[in-house]
Amino acid sequence: MISGKDTWFWSGKIRGLSVSLVLLLVSAASWAQLEPLTSQYLFNPLVINPALAGNREAMSISILHRDQWLGFDGAPRTETLSIHAPMRKEKVGLGLSIMLDRIGVTSTNLVEGSFAYRIPVSKGTLSLGLGGGLVIARNHWSDLVAVHPDDPGLPNEAGTYVYPDFSIGANYQNNSFFVALSLPMFLTHQFNTSSHRFELVNDFSNYNYHLQAGYLIRLAENWKVLPSLLIRYAPSAYPQADINSYVIYRDRIWLGASFRTNQSLIGLIMYQINHQFSLGYSYDMGWGSSGRSLGGTHEIMIRYDFKYTIDVISPRYF
Numbered sequence: 001m002i003s004g005k006d007t008w009f010w011s012g013k014i015r016g017l018s019v020s021l022v023l024l025l026v027s028a029a030s031w032a033q034l035e036p037l038t039s040q041y042l043f044n045p046l047v048i049n050p051a052l053a054g055n056r057e058a059m060s061i062s063i064l065h066r067d068q069w070l071g072f073d074g075a076p077r078t079e080t081l082s083i084h085a086p087m088r089k090e091k092v093g094l095g096l097s098i099m100l101d102r103i104g105v106t107s108t109n110l111v112e113g114s115f116a117y118r119i120p121v122s123k124g125t126l127s128l129g130l131g132g133g134l135v136i137a138r139n140h141w142s143d144l145v146a147v148h149p150d151d152p153g154l155p156n157e158a159g160t161y162v163y164p165d166f167s168i169g170a171n172y173q174n175n176s177f178f179v180a181l182s183l184p185m186f187l188t189h190q191f192n193t194s195s196h197r198f199e200l201v202n203d204f205s206n207y208n209y210h211l212q213a214g215y216l217i218r219l220a221e222n223w224k225v226l227p228s229l230l231i232r233y234a235p236s237a238y239p240q241a242d243i244n245s246y247v248i249y250r251d252r253i254w255l256g257a258s259f260r261t262n263q264s265l266i267g268l269i270m271y272q273i274n275h276q277f278s279l280g281y282s283y284d285m286g287w288g289s290s291g292r293s294l295g296g297t298h299e300i301m302i303r304y305d306f307k308y309t310i311d312v313i314s315p316r317y318f
Contacts, residue, residue: 039282046082049169049182050114051129054086054093058307070295076103109136124174131167177215205236224248
């Protein structure tokens with residue numbers, strides 16, 4: 001479609017052709033399915049599992065900002081807003097998630113409502129969740145700069161496309177551990193390069209299954225350790241795992257580290273300022289030739305819990 005002499009590339013400060021190709025390939029993958037995973041998903045879980053709606057036993061609002069591949073224009077940027085609360089004597093949880101995702105010239109945004117039904121089981125709670133919403137996708141072709149602007153292979157400005165999407169999930173937790181299984185945003189939105197339009201398809205090979213578990217270890221009065229694991233599996237790709245561990249001091253300060261099998265190391269700190277307000281920060285660092293060239297990732301999270309009436313730290317660790 002485009003010859004070597006007619007190569008087109010991302011505008012702005014791009015460090016070499018290899019980075020341009022990486023951004024283009026990842027942008028093409030994002031047409032197929034929006035990837036909701038962030039580094040602080042333990043504190044902002046509603047985006048990957050609708051069964052967690054209402055699990056903090058209070059109305060909870062989380063805001064997260066993620067800047068990936070620092071130093072490159074067109075690199076991935078994600079913002080999320082999650083609001084959820086228990087309802088009807090805490091047997092039902094309702095939630096709302098908004099995700100704004102941009103990479104290269106492609107923006108893919110999500111608005112999704114979540115419903116969870118919570119059942120007391122064996123000194124814990126089993127939650128079954130369903131999410132449904134809309135994906136809003138757009139390619140900003142006018143942001144591209146072509147060596148030959150008259151190239152017929154260069155697409156025109158695309159419109160805005162709106163599609164439905166759905167999520168399902170289950171979660172069991174008590175005061176010591178949790179285990180969760182979810183299938184977030186499982187419909188696929190694929191871009192047709194011939195018609196320059198997005199198409200809605202249902203491809204089982206693109207489903208992303210999430211299995212998550214964690215266990216709280218009480219070492220002493222003021223010290224706790226929370227190891228956790230997240231495994232993601234899609235039939236069309238290799239499985240990916242996050243191995244995490246958090247050290248918690250006086251229920252206020254969280255220090256954590258994660259190893260992600262896509263050659264990433266993640267450092268995290270969260271501070272519970274008071275019984276309602278918490279602030280988190282994480283930094284992702286890759287290794288290997290691709291990881292070093294792409295740079296690190298910053299992520300900031302703010303969470304506020306309503307309804308608590310006594311001055312104590314929330315006992316909810318997950």
